[in-house]
Amino acid sequence: xxxxxxxxILNTKISKFKDGGVNKIHxxxxxxxxxxxxxxxxxxxxxxxxxxxxxxxxxxxxxxxxKGLFEKYHPYEIDFSINWDQRxxxxxxxxxxxxxxxxxxxxTKDDLTSIVKSDRICLRDNYxxxxxxxxxxxxxxxxxxxxxLGGDIIKMFFDRFNIPNEDxxxxxxxxxxxxxxxxxxxxxxxxxxxxxxxxxxxDGKIKNKIRNRNNVILLGDTEGDLGMVENIQYDNIIKxxxxxxxxxILKDKYLDIFDVVITNDGGLDEVNKILNNIIK
Numbered sequence: 001x002x003x004x005x006x007x008x009i010l011n012t013k014i015s016k017f018k019d020g021g022v023n024k025i026h027x028x029x030x031x032x033x034x035x036x037x038x039x040x041x042x043x044x045x046x047x048x049x050x051x052x053x054x055x056x057x058x059x060x061x062x063x064x065x066x067k068g069l070f071e072k073y074h075p076y077e078i079d080f081s082i083n084w085d086q087r088x089x090x091x092x093x094x095x096x097x098x099x100x101x102x103x104x105x106x107x108t109k110d111d112l113t114s115i116v117k118s119d120r121i122c123l124r125d126n127y128x129x130x131x132x133x134x135x136x137x138x139x140x141x142x143x144x145x146x147x148x149l150g151g152d153i154i155k156m157f158f159d160r161f162n163i164p165n166e167d168x169x170x171x172x173x174x175x176x177x178x179x180x181x182x183x184x185x186x187x188x189x190x191x192x193x194x195x196x197x198x199x200x201x202x203d204g205k206i207k208n209k210i211r212n213r214n215n216v217i218l219l220g221d222t223e224g225d226l227g228m229v230e231n232i233q234y235d236n237i238i239k240x241x242x243x244x245x246x247x248x249i250l251k252d253k254y255l256d257i258f259d260v261v262i263t264n265d266g267g268l269d270e271v272n273k274i275l276n277n278i279i280k
Contacts, residue, residue, distance in 0.1 A: 002270050003251065003261040010259050016236045017215045017278040022137050025278065026213035028228045031145040031154055031172075033221040035127070038244035038265050040120040048157075049098075049148035051118050052111065062105040069098055077193055077222070078246065080253055084194075091192040098148060099186045109181035112149060116156045123161065125267030133275050135164045140209045142169040144199060144228040146191045150175040169206040171199060197227025219271065223257055240271060 004010055017025065029035060032047035044050075052058070053066040073094035076087045115121070134141050147154060151172030158165050174187040191199055201207060214235040218228060221242040229237065241258030243250055244265065254261045262270055 001263045002266065003255060003263070005255050005259050005261075010238065013236055013238050013259070014274065014277055017238070020215045020236070022139065022279055024213055024215045025137075025139050025217065026210050026215065026232075026234075027134065027139060027141045027217045027219065028232065029141060029143050029219035030221060030225045030228070031143050031147055033244050034219050034225070034242055035123060035143075035268075037122045037124055038221075038242070040122060047148065048115060048121055048153055051115050051120050052107075052149065055115075055118065055120075057111045057114060058102075058105040058107060062101065065101050065105070066098065069094055069101070078250075080223070080250070088192075088194045091194045092190065095146070095148065095190050095192045099190070102148075103183050103185070107175075107183040109152070109177060112153045112156060115149070116153060116160050121157065124265075126269050126272060127161075127267075129272045130268040130275075131163050133272060133279070135166075137279060139275075140169060140213065142171065142201070142206065142210065142228075144171045144191075144196055144225075145173075146193045146196070147172055149173075150186075169201075169209060171201060171206070193222055194224040195227070196224055197230040199228075200231045217271070217274070220258075223253075226257060238274065240274075242266070 038044065053063055053070070056063055073090055076082060076090040079087070133139070143154065145151070145154065151170045151174060154170060154172060155165070158168070171191075173191050176184045176187060178184050189198070210232065214233060216229055216232065216234040216237045218226070218237060218239045219242075220226065220228065220239075221244055226239065238260070239258045240260045240262065241254050243254045243261050243263045247263050251261065251263070260270060
């Protein structure tokens with residue numbers, strides 16, 4: 001299902017995007033559960049790192065330890081009734097503790113290669129059209145992701161699906177590997193799901209690509225994803241949110257913060273429709 005906060009306001013925004021032209025468009029997106037599906041054959045996948053957790057790639061104790069952290073911290077991620085700063089602190093605890101577990105359980109680059117081959121990680125339906133639109137029209141896509149396995153695996157994932165990435169900018173956690181390809185540490189600051197508002201794009205190449213592209217389409221699946229544009233200058237913004245769980249509880253909240261809300265693991269059809277409407 002697709003819900004609109006206010007169709008008239010959305011259409012007004014689309015008109016402003018049209019007036020600005022395709023050269024003013026910039027797309028900012030989350031990765032896990034936004035560009036990728038939330039479920040595979042009816043079962044939750046949630047994120048790339050959940051495949052690592054569920055398919056026993058590392059030491060025998062990894063899965064139980066990782067699931068324990070998920071059960072402890074995930075409720076803070078999705079509970080809007082808890083103080084924002086408290087939730088933010090809990091996310092940093094989660095990510096920090098998980099990286100310790102990954103090191104102790106022997107994560108390697110070869111594990112990333114195995115995960116990328118998993119069929120459980122699926123891009124949302126009609127992703128081909130989405131990436132063709134941005135490639136054909138030279139629209140930069142900036143992915144700001146808290147992915148627990150860093151930017152390396154996303155690059156590998158795009159390569160697997162032959163997705164052109166000349167116009168894709170990646171802002172992600174960066175794992176430090178030793179010469180044998182074993183996990184050593186994670187570069188600081190750690191990006192987690194609720195601190196994207198603190199992330200400043202420092203890469204000069206990215207800055208040049210998005211300079212003067214002040215009409216932004218934002219794609220995310222949590223309120224924290226709104227922070228992806230905190231340090232990006234824009235004149236107009238269309239915010240599209242994927243509501244993956246607890247629709248009955250969270251739909252109204254999502255409609256307060258997103259212009260468009262997509263439920264039931266919907267595809268990229270609505271995003272493509274908006275883009276095509278702007279470009280035509």
